[in-house]
Amino acid sequence: MAIASQISPEVLGAMELFQGLPTSALEAVAAVARLRRVPKDLRIFAQGDGGERAHAVIEGAVRIEQSGSDGAQVIIRFIRSGEMFGTVALFTDGRYPADAIALAETLEASWSEAELLDLIHKHPQIGINVIRIIGKRLQEVQERVRELATQxxxxxxxxxxxxxxxxxxxxxxxxxxxxxxxxxxxxxxxxxxxxxxxxxxxxxxxxxxxxxxxxxxxxxxxxxxxxxxxxxxxx
Structure with missing residues (x-):
């Protein structure tokens, strides 16, 4: 199946990372996005790899799983269409903290660290969205910890x-x-x-x-x- 050379502003505008951006900004985001169709079960990146790109699912779904020192693996979360993943590495130690594996055939978009930071500088709403997304996911983790401790x-x-x-x-x-x-x-x-x-x-x-x-x-x-x-x- 052929892949469109660029994402439409409408698709980008519905994504959590780019909500609230005007059409001109969405067009700038689309212009630097790299699109890739990923087959089912392909590892998009591995835990410990250098975090060079921020990713988002356009179609499909991705499983995020983390391995311990004993080799045991645990599911961290699932990423569905419209959601970002892998971005945290750009703002921490530069390493992906988990594996990302396609659950089904998936169309993903990605941006290099330099591209994302330039977009945030030009369009601060993206940075606000990143904070909101990370806060929401932290809240989910806190709820799961509470459930583990009390239920x-x-x-x-x-x-x-x-x-x-x-x-x-x-x-x-x-x-x-x-x-x-x-x-x-x-x-x-x-x-x-x-x-x-x-x-x-x-x-x-x-x-x-x-x-x-x-x-x-x-x-x-x-x-x-x-x-x-x-x-x-x-x-």
Whole structure:
């Protein structure tokens, strides 16, 4: 499939990184963007690599996962269309803190550090957006830490499923479907539990008709009941 040589200002304007920019600024952003279509399962960058570019998903989805010193991997978050990733390396130690892997065929845009800093200098709204995005993600991390400290596995899995539905869910005749492939290990990692425990919980919910899975695609059939389980753990 051919790739357009440039992103339209309309597409850029809908992205979290460039919201609030006038058309002239969006055209400047598009002029220096590098577009690349990435096949499923390709590693876009690896943990520890030099962070030379800021990335954003135009179409598709990306999994961000981090490895510990023992080699164990954990999912940090998923990046869907319209979201940025890899940018934090440009503002910290210059190294990507995690791997980025395409969950499906993905169209990504990227900007070099010099290009992004020049755009921020010329259009300060981009810098404000970066701060807002990082703040929102920090808030999510804080919520996950609180859940780990105060709730049991079932409640954490419920929060995880609802959070993913809120970030990447769309309505279907069967319920709220999460738009990218989702392994049970992914849910376990984000919820901070074991694969065995997450699988047991999800299988129980599926048997009860609360959700359904098909080819790693999860659909929440009864969001209100999943929300009730999550809220029961809030006290």
């Amino acid at each position: 049991d596995a079932e409640h954490r899995v419920a929060h995880t499923v609802l959070r993913l539905a809120g970030q990447a869910g769309h309505s279907t005749v069967d319920g709220t479907a999460i738009e990218f492939p989702l392994r049970r290990k992914d849910v376990a990692d984000i919820a901070g539990t074991t694969l065995h425990t997450a699988s047991r919980i999800l299988a129980g919910w599926e048997k009860a008709g609360l959700l359904a899975t098909n080819n790693q695609r999860l659909t929440i059939r009864c969001p209100s009941e999943i929300a009730r389980i999550a809220e029961d753990g809030a006290g």
